[in-house]
Amino acid sequence: MESAMTLTSNTLVYFVALPLLSSALLLLLGRRADRWGHVLATTVAGATFVFGLIELFAMVGRDEYSRAVHQKVFTWISVGSFQVDAALLLDQLSICFVLLITGVGTLIHIYSIAYMADDPDRRRFFAYLNLFIAAMLLLVLGDSFLNLYVGWEGVGLASYLLIGFWNKKAEYATAAKKAFVANRVGDLGLSIAIMIAFAVFGTVTFKGIEEQAESASQAAMVAIGLMLLLAAAGKSAQFPLQSWLGDAMAGPTPVSALIHAATMVTAGVYLIVRSNFIFDNAPTAQFVVVLVGAITLIFGALIGMAKDDIKKALAASTMSQIGYMVLAAGLGPIGYAFAIMHLLTHGFFKAGMFLGAGSVMHGMNDEVNMRRYGGLARYMPITMVTFGLGYLAIIGVPPFAGFYSKDKIIEAAFNLGGTKGIIFGSLTLLGAVITAFYMTRVFMMTFLGKKRWSDGAHPHESPFLMWAPMVLLAVGSVASGFLLYSGKRLEYWLKPVVDKHGHSHEEFLSHTTVTTLALSAVAIGVAIAIMKYRGDVPTTAPENVSPLTKAARRDLLQDDFNEAVLMRPGQALTKVLVATDEKVIDGAVRVVAGAAVGSARGLRTIQSGYVRNYALLILLGVAVLIAAVWVITA
């Protein structure tokens, strides 16, 4: 390992400060900024992207081990030996995220100008979008777990605000709350992980922990790893905290594209890859990561097959694709780069497809039921082509982006070796089959076949500001995979961060075998979908379906499970506690108070106000006293 050198910088803070300031400005100025708010927000997002590109070029110009840039903004906490700086770190891993967030973010800002044009609250929408960009950049730029945590909470807040953007509709507000609560469970994991890390290492910076990681106790590492996984599961909608993502589609479609497909939901993957020094030293936790990834990837794919709501189908697909990333991240040094590669390519094609879905909804009076679409290719050619390129990318047809990234994950899973390798490899292959199936289903139901929409709908192509970002994202869906893959570019780029020791790994299946397997998986999935959906699609969902489909329509009963196991007992517990509070604690207080009131009521009758009563009482008192003295002395 060569000695890494970290340059200092004093400009990193603008990544976070600019969008934050713009967001604050738009929120504080209120209606006064209505006319130009979206322009400012989009300009700021674009500026951060340009800034990111400049940083990237500067970084490429330096040698491999001195690419990271660090900036201490201020001393945040200074208590005895506990020192935390608000500091930012831009290294090879962060820059990937910075470019993804600001790049896709800018495109989605542009798209939203047109998509939200008729919304009276467009300025507020853009303020939240900028808030999200700021928080997300802080998340990926923080140089310690605590700085990351601030961004982590910030994106959670922005996500909540944006899911519930149309909060006049009660169910949308509920969806926002659900997302927030599910995320809080994950956040708890992150905060516990930070506390354990501080207790064990005495520091929370990535660098400080990494230096001590190899000598730390196994139990502590596994505990931190599992808590970080819980955090990742909450943010990235992984099993068992995945139930919020489907409902999060209540937000405006650009939000679903930016936050719930391309960036925020991948924060969990970032967390795992960033904490590679912890997971590499905690094989048990690492195995659980793989397990969670594998379960989610199948889980999401199954849900995706049954959904008729185009956004929910895409959300289930996001869940499944992030399952792939988490699985890859759990494979250790052989998988980190591929997790990130899939994350980046997924950012392009999934954001592109969500924008495509938004474009379809825009033309179809906000209809989301795919059974009411059909034959839209003729009316929305640009949307069809951009969506189609994203579709080819996600199912993994060469040479589109998803082919390279997913192929490598399948290969890495098989290369785990032994039974584990075969099981997880097969699961990733099965996932590929199902992905091909449900994405073909989405594409065919939306763009092909006969038209099934009602007479009120007049589908039309979206305006330039909407289709231009879609085209750019489609270009990314086509090219990004090859660009990142060729010459192992991303692998070498990330090596100083995630694979310092240069792990070597054996190959159990050759690259050609895996590619053949993956492509046949895709072919099978596509073939089944074509056979099933080439005919007429009924406009209402059929009722006589298998129990699995019924379960998948209900998000594989995760909500029912949560409700039965967590919510109802929780409510029962609350009721018991409320009853205890009212009966026992309040009861005791009421008894004491009642006794005081009762005795006072009795004693009060003495105070009649009649002087002769008092005189009589004094007289009797004196008589009693004298009698007492007489008795005692006698």
Next chain:
Amino acid sequence: MDISYYLYLSAILFTIGAVGVVIRRNAIVMFMCIELMLNAANLSFVTFARINGNLEGQMVAFFTMVVAACEVVVGLAIIVMIYRSRRSASVDDASLLRR
């Protein structure tokens, strides 16, 4: 004459005063009854001084007179004020601390 007759008289006067305070409602009459009780006590003090052959009892009797005088001043003032505000000297009418 047996000196204890003075004590009997004192007891009778005190009882009359006490009963008067308890059963009468007119503030002036109650006031007079209180004076009666004070004087009964004075009579006892003086008698005991005679019996014991010292001046302590007589001295206390003077103190009692001073107290009684002060009490008259304050008491009469209160009674006059109550009478002015309520047009009645009945103590039962003044059973409340407020009007």
